[in-house]
Amino acid sequence: MKRLLVLGAGTAGTMVVNRLRPKLDEGEWTITIVDEEEIHYYQPGFLFIPFGALDPADVVKATREFVHDGVEVVHAGVELVDPENNTVTLADGRTLEYDELVIATGTRTRPDQTEGLLESGWRDTIHDFYTFDGAVALHDKLRTWEGGRLVVNIMEMPFKCPVAPMEFSFLADAFFREKGMRDRVELVYVTPLDAVFTKPIAAEHLSHLLDEKGVHVETDFYVEHVEPGKLVSYDEREVPFDLLVTIPVHMGAEFVAKSGLGDELNHVPVDKHNFQSKKFANVWAIGDAADLPTSKAGSVAHFSVDVFAVNFVEHVHGRPMPEKFDGHAICFVETGNDKGLMIDFNYETEPLPGKYPIPKIGPFSLLEESKINHMGKMAFRWAYWNVLLPGRPMPMPAHLTMAGKYQSEGA
Amino acid sequence: MATVNVAGHDIDVNEEGFLTNPAQWDEEVAVQLAEQIGIDELTDDHWKVIKFLRADYADQGETAQLRRTSTMSGVGTKELYVLFPKKPAKKMAYVAGLPKPKGCV
Numbered sequence: 001m002k003r004l005l006v007l008g009a010g011t012a013g014t015m016v017v018n019r020l021r022p023k024l025d026e027g028e029w030t031i032t033i034v035d036e037e038e039i040h041y042y043q044p045g046f047l048f049i050p051f052g053a054l055d056p057a058d059v060v061k062a063t064r065e066f067v068h069d070g071v072e073v074v075h076a077g078v079e080l081v082d083p084e085n086n087t088v089t090l091a092d093g094r095t096l097e098y099d100e101l102v103i104a105t106g107t108r109t110r111p112d113q114t115e116g117l118l119e120s121g122w123r124d125t126i127h128d129f130y131t132f133d134g135a136v137a138l139h140d141k142l143r144t145w146e147g148g149r150l151v152v153n154i155m156e157m158p159f160k161c162p163v164a165p166m167e168f169s170f171l172a173d174a175f176f177r178e179k180g181m182r183d184r185v186e187l188v189y190v191t192p193l194d195a196v197f198t199k200p201i202a203a204e205h206l207s208h209l210l211d212e213k214g215v216h217v218e219t220d221f222y223v224e225h226v227e228p229g230k231l232v233s234y235d236e237r238e239v240p241f242d243l244l245v246t247i248p249v250h251m252g253a254e255f256v257a258k259s260g261l262g263d264e265l266n267h268v269p270v271d272k273h274n275f276q277s278k279k280f281a282n283v284w285a286i287g288d289a290a291d292l293p294t295s296k297a298g299s300v301a302h303f304s305v306d307v308f309a310v311n312f313v314e315h316v317h318g319r320p321m322p323e324k325f326d327g328h329a330i331c332f333v334e335t336g337n338d339k340g341l342m343i344d345f346n347y348e349t350e351p352l353p354g355k356y357p358i359p360k361i362g363p364f365s366l367l368e369e370s371k372i373n374h375m376g377k378m379a380f381r382w383a384y385w386n387v388l389l390p391g392r393p394m395p396m397p398a399h400l401t402m403a404g405k406y407q408s409e410g411a
Numbered sequence: 412m413a414t415v416n417v418a419g420h421d422i423d424v425n426e427e428g429f430l431t432n433p434a435q436w437d438e439e440v441a442v443q444l445a446e447q448i449g450i451d452e453l454t455d456d457h458w459k460v461i462k463f464l465r466a467d468y469a470d471q472g473e474t475a476q477l478r479r480t481s482t483m484s485g486v487g488t489k490e491l492y493v494l495f496p497k498k499p500a501k502k503m504a505y506v507a508g509l510p511k512p513k514g515c516v
Binding site for chain 2: 156157194198224234235264
């Protein structure tokens with residue numbers, strides 16, 4: 001018997017095992033998935049918790065519920081991968097052997113990586129919404145907050161869901177308006193980038209929206225350390241805050257670094273078209289754990305698994321891998337007041353305006369606010385639990401399509 | 412896209428002035444590019460960073476970001492801000508004749 005070992009039962013890992021189980025002969029392959037968490041979080045829902053638009057209970061389910069029969073689930077942390085000997089040591093001391101290894105342990109916020117962040121009012125005047133606990137704590141804070149200067153800041157690139165901090169700002173604007181206290185809140189968006197988004201056309205649309213909603217933007221601000229009530233950058237600028245909502249440095253799992261499989265942020269360097277480790281032919285990394293030069297986002301994990309599942313089966317039968325991942329990402333961007341916009345892009349094509357066609361559901365408008373985009377985002381939670389994680393087909397192609405998009409002349 | 416003459420070499424640059432072909436770069440070009448953005452002298456520390464960036468690009472096919480550069484070149488982030496003031500990530504890529512770092516979306 002051969003063993004496919006998948007580390008991490010998040011979006012990518014769960015989809016990998018569920019897609020591959022029916023494709024790999026049960027007499028030939030065992031599939032094992034390892035995760036220390038027994039709870040699967042719907043991470044896109046964290047954004048809504050601070051504003052009371054989703055309840056904490058809406059975003060949690062048992063991991064085991066989503067893993068198909070015929071897949072062994074091991075609840076344990078991962079200590080070390082020994083890729084020379086094809087073994088993984090678990091935190092409880094057990095050793096698992098593998099023939100093929102998929103690393104899908106994602107990326108996590110590391111507030112400890114910024115000097116002073118945890119010591120200057122963490123969970124008091126400093127909050128985050130990228131963790132379940134953080135989102136819930138921020139909800140409690142916002143309920144009674146009396147106003148002041150609210151700063152949303154990004155510590156480092158890359159981070160998960162690159163539009164979420166902007167969405168947070170849009171939703172905060174709407175939230176304080178509804179509470180009748182918008183005039184008592186100053187909203188500031190602080191980024192280490194030279195624009196609000198990495199791709200120019202989308203950056204222009206989004207910065208216009210931030211402007212419209214009265215969010216002041218501070219660019220090129222790379223935080224060196226945090227003091228009570230202020231951010232200080234490497235070039236010695238300061239941004240004061242009454243309430244900081246931070247997106248901390250993101251890093252991959254510690255075992256990735258210890259096993260010599262990571263880059264400077266513990267993300268695994270892989271071939272960006274097929275997810276194969278650059279060092280070991282039977283090691284793969286998929287989802288946020290990989291160092292792909294595209295968004296760390298659920299949609300990327302989803303489209304990656306579409307490609308990976310096809311390729312992997314061919315590969316283990318000694319045939320060439322037919323598919324190439326193009327870096328495709330789709331993000332619904334909440335803009336407040338029950339509206340949203342959508343962006344669709346890949347390694348080569350930046351987000352463009354136009355329409356995104358989905359049979360029977362769409363079209364969604366790209367880079368432009370509409371109610372249906374918001375409805376799409378809210379309905380997606382159902383699709384995530386019931387279609388995506390179980391590995392059923394979604395009516396969206398893995399690769400970017402140009403249908404419906406406008407390109408300016410000469411582009 | 413345009414072709415400009417720098418230090419006696421014809422080099423291809425994009426609309427922001429970044430070289431589009433890293434092979435057209437050499438150390439004389441670097442000195443000129445640095446001058447154009449107000450860095451009058453390239454010190455040993457500048458060269459340490461530039462050489463790291465060139466080697467890393469050849470290896471990875473992407474321009475290193477600040478954290479990668481500070482972790483792997485041994486020149487700290489604070490120091491990078493002194494060497495390439497205000498916008499070190501962009502400026503050091505510019506002088507090294509490499510594409511502007513992508514920021515990784």
